[in-house]
Amino acid sequence: MQSPDLSIVVNGMKFENPFVLGSGPPGTNARVIGKSFDLGWGGCVIKTISLDSSKVINTAPRYAKLRSRETNEVVGFENIELISDRPFDVWMKELKQLKKDYPSKMLIASIMEEYRRDAWHEIVKRTQDTGVDAFELNLSCPHGLPERKMGMAMGEDPSICEEVVGWVKEVSTIPVWAKMTPNVGDPTAPARASVNAGADGISLINTILSVTGIDLTTLRPLPTVEGYSVPGGYSGQAVRPIALRHVMEVARAFPNVTISGIGGIETGADAAQFILLGSHTVQICTGAMLRGYEIIDELKTDLGKIMAEHKFEKLADMVGKSLPYFTTHADLVARQKAAKAERHHGNNRDADTWKGAIAKETDALTTN
Numbered sequence: 001m002q003s004p005d006l007s008i009v010v011n012g013m014k015f016e017n018p019f020v021l022g023s024g025p026p027g028t029n030a031r032v033i034g035k036s037f038d039l040g041w042g043g044c045v046i047k048t049i050s051l052d053s054s055k056v057i058n059t060a061p062r063y064a065k066l067r068s069r070e071t072n073e074v075v076g077f078e079n080i081e082l083i084s085d086r087p088f089d090v091w092m093k094e095l096k097q098l099k100k101d102y103p104s105k106m107l108i109a110s111i112m113e114e115y116r117r118d119a120w121h122e123i124v125k126r127t128q129d130t131g132v133d134a135f136e137l138n139l140s141c142p143h144g145l146p147e148r149k150m151g152m153a154m155g156e157d158p159s160i161c162e163e164v165v166g167w168v169k170e171v172s173t174i175p176v177w178a179k180m181t182p183n184v185g186d187p188t189a190p191a192r193a194s195v196n197a198g199a200d201g202i203s204l205i206n207t208i209l210s211v212t213g214i215d216l217t218t219l220r221p222l223p224t225v226e227g228y229s230v231p232g233g234y235s236g237q238a239v240r241p242i243a244l245r246h247v248m249e250v251a252r253a254f255p256n257v258t259i260s261g262i263g264g265i266e267t268g269a270d271a272a273q274f275i276l277l278g279s280h281t282v283q284i285c286t287g288a289m290l291r292g293y294e295i296i297d298e299l300k301t302d303l304g305k306i307m308a309e310h311k312f313e314k315l316a317d318m319v320g321k322s323l324p325y326f327t328t329h330a331d332l333v334a335r336q337k338a339a340k341a342e343r344h345h346g347n348n349r350d351a352d353t354w355k356g357a358i359a360k361e362t363d364a365l366t367t368n
């Protein structure tokens with residue numbers, strides 16, 4: 001078999017590979033985005049921008065880390081960083097130049113605005129004039145911005161998601177992905193609202209609200225800013241199981257919507273799992289911060305190996321392949337009962353009888 005084809009077309013955009021830098025420090029300006037494209041990343045979601053960066057004031061420190069007791073490796077990462085504090089006009093020039101220099105790389109503008117139709121219209125119109133390929137709407141940053149009724153304050157309320165995505169779709173001429181917060185009980189509710197309003201894709205997850213810990217010398221919470229703290233957004237390896245569950249739920253609920261999977265991806269094997277649960281692209285933020293942009297070679301090689309082992313010739317063949325294996329608890333119990341009975345009676349029932357037995361057990365359990 002030839003080496004597998006890692007490229008994929010998503011909402012009409014051709015990604016040469018599914019590896020996209022997630023919005024955050026890795027896409028903080030044109031210089032580093034250009035460097036990542038040179039190294040082979042398929043695309044980049046830029047650090048979230050807004051019209052008036054003068055309102056964005058960051059603190060130092062703004063990160064806290066959770067380390068493995070055994071290896072001291074960073075397994076969880078908390079941040080209280082806000083969106084980009086770089087001027088909007090500077091960003092517009094940089095995006096235009098990046099598209100000129102890297103026409104085949106997918107450049108996605110993450111945008112956020114206040115809860116006003118005219119503000120969203122303005123940011124969409126001005127940003128799409130630069131030639132960017134798509135928008136990702138940050139409806140999900142869990143810290144700082146919600147105090148201004150932005151970010152997660154929008155994304156946790158399905159009716160606001162629907163309204164804001166609708167405003168964007170009124171003027172957008174390029175694909176629109178809505179980025180979801182995991183800080184909700186039912187991840188399909190805000191996703192459904194966004195899809196109803198015309199979102200072309202769903203990105204998930206943003207960070208999980210968290211308190212990384214307390215400094216036992218000072219008794220102050222981390223990260224400590226002049227003695228005080230706020231809950232921040234948790235990311236990195238520790239969030240991967242939660243992110244996989246959110247992706248799975250949304251992929252099962254909306255089979256026709258493209259998904260960009262995010263959360264704790266650091267290796268090709270991590271990425272493969274997101275793809276198997278329905279992601280068309282994968283985004284990496286903390287992994288690139290901790291391990292460097294250079295991991296892209298390893299990511300591509302390892303994903304290619306996994307595809308080859310399972311005889312997936314192209315990436316689209318792999319998307320969602322593990323989704324059919326989620327079911328209800330009642331069905332698991334029925335399957336197990338049937339399998340045990342099968343083992344008990346010896347392997348003398350043919351496959352059809354066995355299937356019939358499962359169906360009967362499931363019926364009995366669900367009607368009781």
Ligand SMILES: Cc1cc2nc3c(=O)[nH]c(=O)nc-3n(C[C@H](O)[C@H](O)[C@H](O)COP(=O)(O)O)c2cc1C
Nearest residue numbers: 022023024048079205206235236263264284285286
């Ligand atoms: C330091 C930091 C800054 C971030 N800034 C943004 C941002 O500006 N906009 C956004 O949509 N997500 C932002 N994120 C969230 C990431 O894009 C991503 O959704 C999340 O961290 C989970 O993925 P990861 O485990 O690969 O980091 C940020 C994450 C980190 C760690």
